[in-house]
Amino acid sequence: MTYDTINILHLERFRDKIQLLETRLDKGTLIIELRFHKQEIICPVCHNMHIKFHSYQYKKIIHSISTHQKSIIRFHHRKYQCKQCHKIFYEHNPISDIYENISLYTKTSILNYLKDYNHTFTSAAIHYYVSIQTVINIFDRYVEAKRRKLPIVINIDEVFISRTHAYKYACVLFDFKGRKMIDLLPTRHKHYLIKYFSRIPKSELDQVEVVVMDMWTSYKEVVHLCMPKAKIAVDSFHLIRTLNEIIKRIRIDTMNKYKQHKSAPVHDDMYYYMLKKFHYFFLKNYEDIYDGKIHIRKMQAYWHKSDILHYLLSINDDLKEAYMLKEWYREFNLTAAYDTCDDELNKLVYQFRNHKLAGLRSFGKTLINWKDEIKNSFLVYDKRRISNGPIESVNNKIKTVIKTSNGIQSFNRLRNKIMYSINKDVPIKNK
Ligand SMILES: [Zn+2]
Known part of the structure; x- marks a missing residue:
């Protein structure tokens, strides 16, 4: 196999390991036969070095390198047997996680794809030749958007989520200066908000200088109670x-x-x-x-x-x-x-x-x-008059995610999808 082929197949990480690499088409699916060089290995049970080759297991791993064609790695996975304790075990597989039949490359591609707020779990499944449930499992496992630290100027606004969720309106917290979503809360109800802010350290609440809002009395009461040092500004557009x-x-x-x-x-x-x-x-x-x-x-x-x-x-x-x-x-x-x-x-x-x-x-x-x-509302930060203007475009993106998500039932998942595709810098966990 040439240098180019390895790159095209997105196997460059394993270049030095490859012993066999062959491709063929089988009913429109690209099959990649792959075997690595034998490696020094010890028994995981008794740590004995006297082990012998036992057999191959041919493991099929989805490896979506193209959106036009399904492709599968047929990995020649070696089994060994310990000569001392007779335990049978596999060589290390760097392509996919244990018990999974999807390559790490494919998982990373799916996670990157989902960063676009127009992209859905369903369209990801179609693009990467996996089931919708697989996409959801990957997303749930690797994405958990944390609340961001409260900034100096907070925008607060609501967005209609749907009739099927427990609450009709979610509450958006936005960083006016940093232009990032701070958090998305399932409701704008006063008691929920008070509870939410009361879990945030006082020192963090105290450094908030202004909260910009529309004329919703509950927000005003919440800010007075939880952030007594902050000024309240109404959004002048509102x-x-x-x-x-x-x-x-x-x-x-x-x-x-x-x-x-x-x-x-x-x-x-x-x-x-x-x-x-x-x-x-x-x-x-x-x-x-x-x-x-x-x-x-x-x-x-x-x-x-x-x-x-x-x-x-x-x-x-x-x-x-x-x-x-x-x-x-x-x-x-x-x-x-x-x-x-x-x-x-x-x-x-x-x-x-x-x-x-x-x-x-x-x-x-x-x-x-x-x-x-x-x-x-006439206060100026970074030479800009404060307003809820920046949150409007975010709300439009949120509405797009909601509209295309076919009613993601779990609010937590919906929140993660929204935060992940709007902030762009939500880290991938467990990696
Ligand atoms: Zn052993």
């Missing part, structure tokens, strides 16, 4: 989304007023049409809206976005006021700073709190309830 939902409601209510008047003049219909067609003007950042001529079919005209906005805001004073207040808040959110935001935040609270529309008043109440946490 807050803006809440405000946008309120504005959307106000727009729809306004729009529907003009729909009801069947006998109204024609231009009332136009109000309805415009508020429906250009709904996104109330949600999107104005600067992100298309800056060319926008076609308005019903008007048979092309307008610039500034004309459209002007039209939309001229329809109804309440809607206009709501829009302007939202824009003020949006501007504040984009430009304010931790040290100087108090005055403006207070003014905003006053405006919302005393607004005549109930939706905006309720947002004012939210601002009051979370005022300190909103201020803390």
Whole structure:
């Protein structure tokens, strides 16, 4: 056998040991006949050196070197017999673990393959010509993602896991600066979280400076209780989304007023049409809206976005006021700073709190309830304003793992798969 063949068969680790290496095809399967040189060996029972060759056992070991073809090593495994105590034993087999019929190379390949969050136990089984259960056994045996040490800035968020697990929502802990998952917990329930954090050493909890969260009161209580030295910050995107939902409601209510008047003049219909067609003007950042001529079919005209906005805001004073207040808040959110935001935040609270529309008043109440946490959301680490933004992409990956996992039943296995394929640096154990 040539140097190249040994490499192609991924047997380079055994190069010096090989006595016989032959390949053949048998019904589409590549059979690799393999025998090693005889080695000095002693009896494992009585440690006697007088031993004799007994026989070969032909052991079939799955050795998946290609995804196009099944390949099997037919290992000529020598048996010896001790001349003194008559014990029969095998020579050492470096290709596979004892009692297993899958090569160590194949196992490593499967574990590497599973690092991709798109890859599933099922697709691994197909790729490597083994059963799904074999893949699961390998994964369970070698992968156990440990909780990472708590960082200075923690993101906390929930992700929907499924209706089939004990809890619908899992809780994600994420390292804002280090961009790694700290842990995945089976639930976001308050009592579970308190128990979880109470097992973590106090010195570790004490060095957490900020916890970023959406406005979930349980998280707030847990942090107050378990990490009293940490500041809490609300995720500003979450807050803006809440405000946008309120504005959307106000727009729809306004729009529907003009729909009801069947006998109204024609231009009332136009109000309805415009508020429906250009709904996104109330949600999107104005600067992100298309800056060319926008076609308005019903008007048979092309307008610039500034004309459209002007039209939309001229329809109804309440809607206009709501829009302007939202824009003020949006501007504040984009430009304010931790040290100087108090005055403006207070003014905003006053405006919302005393607004005549109930939706905006309720947002004012939210601002009051979370005022300190909103201020803390302007904190900056590594020149980046803190937010739960980084956790969003992780949540999408988690959702992919869940969607493609066909409902991995064990939460622990699901957690390991998620942590393993998102963090990439989870060590392989027992190796
Ligand atoms: Zn012996």
